[in-house]
Amino acid sequence: MLSPNKLLKKYFGYDSFRPQQQEIIETTLSHADSLVLMPTGGGKSLCFQIPALMLPGTALVISPLISLMKDQVDALNNNGIPAAFLNSSQTFEQQQYILNACHEQQIKLLYVSPEKLISDMDVIGQACKISLFAIDEAHCISAWGHDFRPEYTQLGFLREKFAHVPFIALTATADKVTRRDIVNQLRLRNPQVFLSSFDRKNLSLDVRIGTKPKEKIKEIIDFVNDRKDQSGIIYCLSRKKCEEAYEALANAGISAMFYHAGMNSEVRSSVQERFINDELQIVCATVAFGMGIDKSNVRWVIHYNLPKNMEGYYQEIGRAGRDGLPSETILYYNYADMAMLSKFAADGALAEVNLEKLKRIQHYAEADSCRRKILLNYFSENLTENCGNCDVCDNPRKHFDGTVTVQKALSAIIRTGEKEAVRMIIDILRGSKKQDLVAAGYDKLKTHGAGQEIPAFDWERYIMQMLNIGLLELAYDENFALKVTEFGKQVLFEGQKIELTVLQSLKTAEPATKTRKTKTISSDEELFNKLRTVRSKLAKEENVPAYVIFSDATLREMAQDKPITPSDLLTVGGVGEHKLDKYGSYFLDAIIDFNPNASAKAKGSTYKDTLALLKQNVSVQQIAQSRNLELTTVYSHIAQLYLNGDLSSLSSYITEEEVVEIKEASIRIGNVRALKPIFVELNERLPYYKIRLALAILEKRSS
């Protein structure tokens, strides 16, 4: 049995564990329960995948996102790890086939949705010797969390039923209450809690309050134009806003698309795929977008509207900069968003919780001190120093005695019987003579025109501050009428003094991170782009997302190190043995092609040299020996030469019967075009190289 470290290298291609990963793995191996809290991109998956490889039997992974299961399983298969998923989209036969494979202990990880697990528990329990339970996205169990899924609450019985199986619950977002709820509801036994830092230092934080809609879109277009070729996501509150934002960008000639639940699933996956593969620069999306997308090079995230809560906000900005490089986030926030969201929250189930959560993010948006401190504090972490990478740190707030300003607004509200919404209150303060105002007799009020010197938009922002301080309340159920609180009355009637924050001038407010102009493209960058092209071709061929082949971080390291032999390539993070075997030659060829000097060193390891030798009737074995290449590498050259049209036939390497046999095996396992599953399906009867050649033949025939 290999150690966790050896498995990490062999299957995942990494040299060392990240903080906590090893301890978490050891906890599970010792059959204890654990609760893992790690930010998105922190590396949670490995924490149960490595124990799954080490323990006898099959690990059950419970995950709420059926659409992602296939990708996760593809990624594991691509690392040479036998995994499968079970869900209701499969036929009875497919499910039987998978359960059979589990029964024969051929599957190390089985992904299931909670509803599937509950409905088919007996069958699954009989088929599998369960090695561990991993409950992914565990916050879904809690009504206090932001993504409550009622199916999760039925999982509580598992702990007792499988008394000897270790449980590991994982999540990227959980405040203290949610954490307790996860432990209680899953009935975890004395779980070890692993809490990683949630600080993502590479993300700049910027909030812009009260920008007018037209200016907002103009600002965004300028922002994007300063960041040519950088991927970004714009999160919007509604489908309509997504389309609006998209249209404005498209009209400005920017490569963008929108994404929301109102589109059919094919279009949605195409948008997602093009974004992942860098064919689309920007997506304007509702929060449905990005769940579990492993795109490491998202350089910025903009919130077009205020998110519903801190958890969602943190998760969404967390989609930026997973590769650890500096990335920017901007949150736009105005009165209309706040009113709308308050109404949503108040109308839905769990109104009290949701309103409280909304309040917390409003506080964050209106922050007077370092934003990162507030953000981390929300996740129960304390930052002692100011971060220096948020708009408040860059531009410390000033305060003034706002008592008189506040009193004017409070008085206008009281005098209209606390039944008017913000528009009317501002019109009164500004001394407007609008029809409905005059009709209501408000032009006769003492406060009519008392706040003329303050522009309407500034009034709106002061009123937001007043709501935040707790001087006012918004009655969502009374057409958003403003009400004065007890505290407000103290200011109005008892001379309580109030400080307001000086409004930031919107035009001069600078983004927290200074504009990084497009650099001249370095040669590493050029090679990186070449490698990306290779990757997206492979991804298309196999019908998997690009990251399932290699992550951006891996391609970056390749572009930097420029390995030219298989053993060099194996030292790149993210290249394990299986991927080396399957994809190595494609990337080595691209690197060598890119750097002609290297090819002399590599004794000409391009497939063109293979072609020259073949034409001289040198055998494949001899080619491999003389050039110090793996046999499989030479055969993958041959497959490539055949696809390019340099070789017209492969009949001297593989018979038609074998091609048919491989084709049928591939169909049986669901049209999978990957070497290992076919190899296994054929009971290891045919060597890898034949499968590779057959796949090339099938590909050519189908095109």
Ligand code: ADP
């Ligand atoms: P999470 O589920 O926490 O969002 P993932 O498990 O998807 O994160 O991991 C995020 C990325 O980090 C993946 O590309 C993964 O391969 C990589 N990764 C995980 N552990 C390590 C490690 N020890 N060394 C290098 N990269 C790692």
Ligand code: ZN
């Ligand atoms: Zn700060």
